[in-house]
Amino acid sequence: MPDEAGFIGMLRAIAHDPAARGLADDAAVLPLGDTTLVLTHDMLVDGVHVLPGADPADVAWKLVATNISDLAAKGAEPVGVLLGYMLGDNDARFADGLLQVLDHYGVPLLGGDTVSGGPPRSYGLTAIGRATHTPVPARNGAQPGDRLWLTGEMGAAMLGFEALRDGTAADSTAYRRPLARLPEGLALAPLVTAMMDVSDGLLLDAWRLAEASGVTLAIDGPAVPIATPEHRRFDALRWGDDYELLFTLPADTEPPVPASCIGAIEQRGFAPLFLDGNPVLSDAGLGWQHAVVAPPEPHST
Template sequence: MNEFELIRTYFAREPVTRPDVALGIGDDAALLRPPPGQQLVVTTDILVSGVHFLPDVDPAALGHKALAVNLSDLAAMGAEPAWFLLNLALPEVDQAWLTRFCQGMFELAHRHGVALVGGDTSRAPQVTIAIEAHGFVPDGKALTRAGARPGDHIYVTGSLGDAGLALKYRLDKLKLTPVELNAVAECLDRPQPRLEEGLVLRDIASSAIDVSDGLVADLGHILERSGVGARVELKRLPLSVIYRAHLKDVGWDLALANGDDYELCFTVPPANLPALEKIKSRFPDMAEIGMIESGSGLRIFDADGKLYAPKAAGHDHFR
């Protein structure tokens, strides 16, 4: 199978077609029609075997996740997703692997109506994936990291730390029951980008970020870009029943600093709290964890009101 057959067989017959794709896979570049009056939102993430995922990962989970982490960035901007490009470098053409990879990737693409419009394939010593995702947001409506103000309430969607539990299990550092493992593995392998939440939060949140590097690091980005500080209470962190059952063993740091959660962390000005209340019937999964304050830096308080210092500060590839 050569490079062109590979593209034809696996990538050029993907399930999503969109009228705004004038020319997709198969030329020197894709031709796309962004909607008038909207800003284009563009993000990219690279995943390397042995760095971002274990070499024996289920390829369907990998295909899902490689796209999901990019859609999660769009969600954090309040963007509506539209198109993506795929760079895929592989040690060899393993057709069973590719079939599963595409299954996972295109299933998620289909769910959100995102079309694969281009990319590149290559040989490499280890599997490497770089996806770039495009979306739209009405002019001036994007959620950035820079809008948090003192007095804003801080929220997180879903729960934190379950992906960390699954990773700890796979690295043989934690025991889980099969039922527990099933639940948390889903969080690690198939994170669901919070795209609907992002759209709704456009008119409610003052800032947002997705929790990919861990809450401490990612909320830290909001604080830095917004020029504010914050206080967060450990007891308010949204933890799953499974995490709570293992809290004594694993402590708070998987929830605070492991990352890979792909939940949204966002801030809401007091004036918008009634609007947030209204959407909670649709999105009950949003927990208030603290407040934005003047000053700088993040202070975390335990149940006794004492300052808590997490051991790890978040994921950093070059530290």
């Protein structure tokens, strides 16, 4: 079995440049001349991140949007993307989706590579952004006394996934075509003490923010807006793919964009995370450990 944690540990030992941020942030941050670049690369793999029978246009959309979301978490303006594409069936439909998502975000396709191979097919995307504010927001800046905020609501992607899985008529758009919170990230960057996007589940990503900042996050579960019925609140807090922004602000600062205050930042206690007063002592089972679950399963059992 591949040992992802072990390999990432080896990469961290290699990635000692400060721009890499210890491979523990949403993106690399590289000052270059009078510009600060923000760089991110994500892969999708059929059967791991992409459901069988997925519309290639949706794959293209998600590939771009999830990378743009990483830029949003840094308050970075996208300046272009590079695509790594494995040819297969219905390449034209992928190109359609790519055109749509690039138009939506006003981002140019700059280059990339096209290869044969698979199945399974894999897809890579590099997004290049320009920081609009320095210091560039990071996961490690949350301070005791700050408040914890979240844009949007959790669980919409989960419902979309379930609609696809079960073949119901429910709307699956949130899962297939997530929206990156780009304008929100740009507006928040000068104000936040820490920020990240929620890709792997609110609780797991909050855990990571707490660990990076060396603080404890006390989350008020009922304060988290959810797209699901109330009885599935805990599922919604653990499911990923919603791509909202999770951020911390000083107590006297109100966010300039619609967002919900979902908790408080405290001195580091014996757990990095408290949910409704209960300590969370391990990140196991909190959400999606990145890309090791294939394909996603419902969490409602």
